Amino acid sequence: xLTVSSLTPAQLRARLSGPGLDFQTGPFVNRLHSxxxxxxxxxxxxxxxxxxxxxxxxxxxxxxxxxxxxIRRWWRPQVRFEQDGKFPFKPLPVAQAxxxxxxxxxxxxxxxxxxxxxxxxxxxEKNGRAIxxxxxPGSGKSTLCAALVCRGWRLLSDELTLVRHADGMLAPLPxxxxxxxxxxEVIRAFAxxxxxxxxxxxxxxxxxxxxxxxxxxxxxAGEAATPHAIVFPQWEEGAPATLEPLARARxxxxxxxNAFNYTLLGARGFATLAALAERSAGYTFRYSKxxxxxxxxxxxxxxxx
Amino acid sequence: xxxxxxxQRREWDGEAVLxxxxxxxxxxxSPVALWLLERLEAAPDDLPGLGAALDAELAAEAAGDGAAxxxxxxxxxxxxxxxxxxxxxxxxxxxxxxx
Numbered sequence: 001x002l003t004v005s006s007l008t009p010a011q012l013r014a015r016l017s018g019p020g021l022d023f024q025t026g027p028f029v030n031r032l033h034s035x036x037x038x039x040x041x042x043x044x045x046x047x048x049x050x051x052x053x054x055x056x057x058x059x060x061x062x063x064x065x066x067x068x069x070x071i072r073r074w075w076r077p078q079v080r081f082e083q084d085g086k087f088p089f090k091p092l093p094v095a096q097a098x099x100x101x102x103x104x105x106x107x108x109x110x111x112x113x114x115x116x117x118x119x120x121x122x123x124x125e126k127n128g129r130a131i132x133x134x135x136x137p138g139s140g141k142s143t144l145c146a147a148l149v150c151r152g153w154r155l156l157s158d159e160l161t162l163v164r165h166a167d168g169m170l171a172p173l174p175x176x177x178x179x180x181x182x183x184x185e186v187i188r189a190f191a192x193x194x195x196x197x198x199x200x201x202x203x204x205x206x207x208x209x210x211x212x213x214x215x216x217x218x219x220x221a222g223e224a225a226t227p228h229a230i231v232f233p234q235w236e237e238g239a240p241a242t243l244e245p246l247a248r249a250r251x252x253x254x255x256x257x258n259a260f261n262y263t264l265l266g267a268r269g270f271a272t273l274a275a276l277a278e279r280s281a282g283y284t285f286r287y288s289k290x291x292x293x294x295x296x297x298x299x300x301x302x303x304x305x
Numbered sequence: 306x307x308x309x310x311x312x313q314r315r316e317w318d319g320e321a322v323l324x325x326x327x328x329x330x331x332x333x334x335s336p337v338a339l340w341l342l343e344r345l346e347a348a349p350d351d352l353p354g355l356g357a358a359l360d361a362e363l364a365a366e367a368a369g370d371g372a373a374x375x376x377x378x379x380x381x382x383x384x385x386x387x388x389x390x391x392x393x394x395x396x397x398x399x400x401x402x403x404x
Binding site: 247248249250252253256262263266267270271274277278 | 311313315316317318320321322324326329331333
């Protein structure tokens with residue numbers, strides 16, 4: 001199987017500015033067009049291990065992140081997102097093309113992939129047991145997810161948990177982990193070998209650093225995972241690592257609040273979420289030190305099956 | 306019960322989540338609210354009837370626990386007021402309606 005890394009920089013740019021770069025992320029094929037050189041360079045680094053798909057076949061999502069022409073190309077250069085002939089979002093400074101691309105790829109999934117219950121949550125797996133981490137921004141979800149992945153856990157996603165309706169299994173969608181502001185330095189100190197794309201400053205979320213996902217997680221993107229626990233993390237200065245059980249019905253309601261398409265799915269969403277709640281223990285988790293958190297999470301999944 | 310709705314529920318440790326396909330809403334219900342709803346699903350009833358049924362249910366539970374005399378000083382009026390409030394809450398959620 002060819003990966004994006006098999007393309008030379010020139011070939012990658014030619015695909016992006018020509019027929020499109022077709023590559024697979026989890027269950028989806030993306031077709032990306034762009035005329036932005038630094039976006040191509042970022043993709044070459046962060047998406048090197050992703051399956052490359054022959055151009056011209058079926059693609060789930062068609063994305064175009066390009067610089068408009070005219071004098072705007074030179075004065076206040078911007079990147080705009082186009083999909084199916086529409087521009088659903090305002091353009092951003094061209095320097096933000098890489099995180100914009102990530103946000104748009106997430107947007108495509110959360111707005112279209114209703115063959116899954118989609119929870120706004122990170123999800124990682126070890127020893128055959130997956131842990132879902134739903135949480136609002138600022139809770140330390142992505143930092144915790146990145147730390148776990150850097151310690152050998154399999155990344156399924158740092159942002160979108162996909163629950164299959166038919167069997168309740170979790171479909172992996174491993175993509176770069178988006179870290180913001182202080183979290184970037186925290187993970188660099190925690191895992192000095194971690195590879196980041198170029199830092200992007202001044203976004204609506206502050207400074208963004210995209211962590212390259214482990215090749216092993218991408219290689220297992222076709223292997224669904226069994227849900228084991230749902231943990232609501234909250235980073236708190238100086239707090240000892242504390243894991244507390246969460247009543248199942250309350251866990252259900254909190255997960256529903258964190259799902260993108262629960263309401264849209266109606267009775268089907270209720271049934272899928274109920275089955276997920278049935279098989280997953282619920283917890284709240286407060287922590288301040290990542291090493292302590294690693295110990296608690298290792299304890300949650302126990303020994304290898 | 307409000308006509309035309311189909312309710313799905315899951316119960317864990319006494320608490321329940323309930324999906325109403327008519328409103329599309331999901332509710333978290335206490336054990337008493339669930340008991341009340343199931344009672345009304347079986348047959349319509351009024352406040353005195355539901356109050357008496359709740360008293361009987363509580364007495365049966367207390368007897369089972371060997372605490373039959375524990376509720377002798379219950380303030381029935383306050384109890385009925387709470388029950389009416391709970392019925393009001395279920396009505397506000399469009400799960401039940403006056404008949």
